[in-house]
Amino acid sequence: MPHGGGEGPGSGRGRGRSNSEDGFNLSMVFQAFSSLPRVLKLVWSTNAFYTLCLGIITVLRGFAPAASAWVTKLVIDSVIAALPPRNAPVSEVMWLVLLQLVITVGSSLLGTLSNIVQQLLQELVANRVRLMVMEKANTLDLSFFENPEFYDKLRQAQEQATFRPVMMVSQTFDLVRTLITFLSMIFLLVRLEWWIAVVALVVPIPAFIADSRYGWMGYQRMRRQSPERRQMSYYENVMTTDTFNKEVKLYNLGDFFVERFRKLANQVYTENKLILIKRYLTSFMWMSLSLGANAAIYLYVALQAVGGRITLGDLTLYSQAAQQVSTSFQGLLTGISSTYENNLFVGTLFEFLEYQPAIKSPEKTFPINGNSEPGSRGLSLEFRNVSFTYPGKAEPALNKVSFKVDSGEAIALVGRNGAGKTTIVKLLNRLYDPDEGEILVGGRNVKDYDLAELRSQVGVIFQDYVTYFMSAQANIGIGQLGQIDNTGLVKEAATKSGANEVIEKLPKGYDTMLGRWFNEGTQLSGGEWQKIALARAFMRDARILVLDEPTSSLDAQAEYDVFAKFRELTAGKTAVFISHRFSTVRLADRIFVIEEGELKEEGSHQELLALEGRYAQLFNLQANAYR
Numbered sequence: 050m051p052h053g054g055g056e057g058p059g060s061g062r063g064r065g066r067s068n069s070e071d072g073f074n075l076s077m078v079f080q081a082f083s084s085l086p087r088v089l090k091l092v093w094s095t096n097a098f099y100t101l102c103l104g105i106i107t108v109l110r111g112f113a114p115a116a117s118a119w120v121t122k123l124v125i126d127s128v129i130a131a132l133p134p135r136n137a138p139v140s141e142v143m144w145l146v147l148l149q150l151v152i153t154v155g156s157s158l159l160g161t162l163s164n165i166v167q168q169l170l171q172e173l174v175a176n177r178v179r180l181m182v183m184e185k186a187n188t189l190d191l192s193f194f195e196n197p198e199f200y201d202k203l204r205q206a207q208e209q210a211t212f213r214p215v216m217m218v219s220q221t222f223d224l225v226r227t228l229i230t231f232l233s234m235i236f237l238l239v240r241l242e243w244w245i246a247v248v249a250l251v252v253p254i255p256a257f258i259a260d261s262r263y264g265w266m267g268y269q270r271m272r273r274q275s276p277e278r279r280q281m282s283y284y285e286n287v288m289t290t291d292t293f294n295k296e297v298k299l300y301n302l303g304d305f306f307v308e309r310f311r312k313l314a315n316q317v318y319t320e321n322k323l324i325l326i327k328r329y330l331t332s333f334m335w336m337s338l339s340l341g342a343n344a345a346i347y348l349y350v351a352l353q354a355v356g357g358r359i360t361l362g363d364l365t366l367y368s369q370a371a372q373q374v375s376t377s378f379q380g381l382l383t384g385i386s387s388t389y390e391n392n393l394f395v396g397t398l399f400e401f402l403e404y405q406p407a408i409k410s411p412e413k414t415f416p417i418n419g420n421s422e423p424g425s426r427g428l429s430l431e432f433r434n435v436s437f438t439y440p441g442k443a444e445p446a447l448n449k450v451s452f453k454v455d456s457g458e459a460i461a462l463v464g465r466n467g468a469g470k471t472t473i474v475k476l477l478n479r480l481y482d483p484d485e486g487e488i489l490v491g492g493r494n495v496k497d498y499d500l501a502e503l504r505s506q507v508g509v510i511f512q513d514y515v516t517y518f519m520s521a522q523a524n525i526g527i528g529q530l531g532q533i534d535n536t537g538l539v540k541e542a543a544t545k546s547g548a549n550e551v552i553e554k555l556p557k558g559y560d561t562m563l564g565r566w567f568n569e570g571t572q573l574s575g576g577e578w579q580k581i582a583l584a585r586a587f588m589r590d591a592r593i594l595v596l597d598e599p600t601s602s603l604d605a606q607a608e609y610d611v612f613a614k615f616r617e618l619t620a621g622k623t624a625v626f627i628s629h630r631f632s633t634v635r636l637a638d639r640i641f642v643i644e645e646g647e648l649k650e651e652g653s654h655q656e657l658l659a660l661e662g663r664y665a666q667l668f669n670l671q672a673n674a675y676r
Contacts, residue, residue: 084392084399085221092170092218095177099170100218106163107222111229113156114377115237118369120149126362171215178214181402182206190406191480192440199404201275204282206401214398217391224384231377237370242349252342259331266324274320277313284310290566408479414499417491417506417592427456427623428491428506428592430477435486437476446472448646449486454639456491456592459624461634463664464643470627471511473643474595478507490593508591512598514582516573518564521552524581528588539588546583595625631668640664 093100124145130137182203193199284306287293297303347368354364417428431453438445447469454460462470475481476488479495488495495503508528517524525542526533533539536559543549555561555571562570563581573581586594628634635654642650642657642664650662657664 111226115233122362122366227380234373430454431489461626461637468643469646508589509595522559528585542588548580548584
């Protein structure tokens with residue numbers, strides 16, 4: 050991945066997608082437990098008590114089938130013994146039936162407790178995994194979030210890994226339970242004939258191989274379908290959220306998006322259906338073979354009872370033992386297959402968690418003291434021969450750009466869309482690092498500063514600012530988290546941006562929930578949201594303030610008033626304006642003209658007009674439109 054370090058979304062490790070299911074190999078199944086220690090550690094660290102309880106309960110349940118089969122044999126033999134002419138005491142039958150009841154109730158209780166503990170543990174682990182994914186996402190570079198393959202991995206981690214870790218641990222415990230049942234039944238069965246145990250062992254193996262292969266195919270299918278499922282999720286979001294609803298209705302786009310969703314859904318369904326039918330028909334075929342083998346064993350044992358070589362109790366015991374041996378062994382193989390399948394999906398989570406950001410704070414950081422001019426509270430900026438190309442792009446967004454901004458100076462960046470203006474702001478905040486050159490803030494390279502401290506010194510409102518569905522107070526207060534509850538400071542910031550007039554008219558003032566997603570929410574107009582976003586920038590006590598066309602939906606006069614006020618309120622701080630309106634940018638001390646990623650002109654408004662270059666041409670074009 051360009052501009053990345055460690056494992057990026059474009060690296061070979063993060064890819065792992067295949068258009069073929071032919072890569073399955075049976076030896077891969079027995080690697081199913083490779084990530085089990087890591088999964089067990091995750092589940093154990095989430096709640097050790099629940100994990101231990103689940104393990105103990107599972108082991109105890111493993112002895113129940115053998116105990117039940119043995120007591121059933123004793124009951125039948127005691128009943129026969131109580132019949133004439135032997136007339137053994139009936140009390141023995143009663144005690145054995147009571148013991149059978151205790152075993153049955155106890156087994157049912159253990160099953161109930163197992164379900165309770167597993168559900169509670171599942172909820173805790175699901176929340177833990179969601180937090181881990183969110184925390185990891187918080188550390189990753191912006192380049193990750195502009196990569197579709199990263200989103201595939203993120204979606205898989207969010208959807209699959211929240212429930213599969215507990216499922217994997219639970220199935221491992223179930224394997225231990227099944228193994229205990231299996232061994233105890235083998236012990237009972239070999240007392241009759243050793244070859245019966247062999248038959249019961251061999252019959253489930255083909256079903257195990259087939260199930261493992263289809264598990265591999267299911268995983269590969271999920272990886273391959275991830276982009277389509279993400280598109281389906283997007284179309285569903287378009288049709289069900291207020292952000293899109295107005296335009297969807299105005300342009301009659303509803304049927305268009307519904308049809309696109311339907312087409313993808315049918316495509317995914319058709320592919321899944323073919324594999325699903327094959328998987329379960331194959332499973333039925335091998336299950337039928339297993340049932341036939343069990344019937345043959347049952348017939349053999351029944352003939353032994355008819356011949357008087359075993360008792361009726363033994364008939365029940367060996368019949369159950371034979372069936373349980375086959376079932377248990379099949380359960381072991383199925384459990385291994387399921388663990389293997391879960392291991393594939395859980396591996397996606399661990400692959401995601403292994404992503405490492407390229408942009409980090411250095412081990413040794415320097416405080417941002419700056420080199421402010423007397424009376425200035427700003428910081429100087431300097432780009433030295435900076436070049437940068439976005440990942441996956443051929444043309445550079447910036448090409449050998451150099452300029453210097455004194456502390457406390459206000460500059461404006463102008464140019465066509467895509468010229469590189471916003472890229473300059475992203476590089477300044479280290480959302481990306483340049484390919485060449487260096488960027489200095491306060492006389493020192495930005496890579497020498499702690500990331501959090503650097504970004505705390507730069508207040509930015511982008512054109513695509515975020516509308517947070519929280520209270521008006523919180524919407525503004527998050528500009529400086531440490532003061533989010535400081536109503537006085539929030540109101541001061543809102544007054545500077547003009548948002549105070551909007552908020553005072555809301556039903557609950559600053560406690561009003563903004564947006565329509567939650568109860569009692571109030572939706573704002575585009576201009577009102579912009580004032581909230583501007584207040585957020587004023588809330589941030591930064592030494593560099595950047596307005597990247599956040600007022601683009603305001604009329605010319607309103608935008609001019611905002612920038613004029615912004616210029617007044619940021620006096621002494623370093624300010625950067627980005628706007629297409631030349632009546633606004635003329636408020637800056639200097640104007641930089643960016644074209645095709647290069648700095649073409651710089652100077653004051655009057656100097657650039659006198660130069661009669663690109664700026665003068667653009668200014669006159671816009672001025673003519675208003676004449």
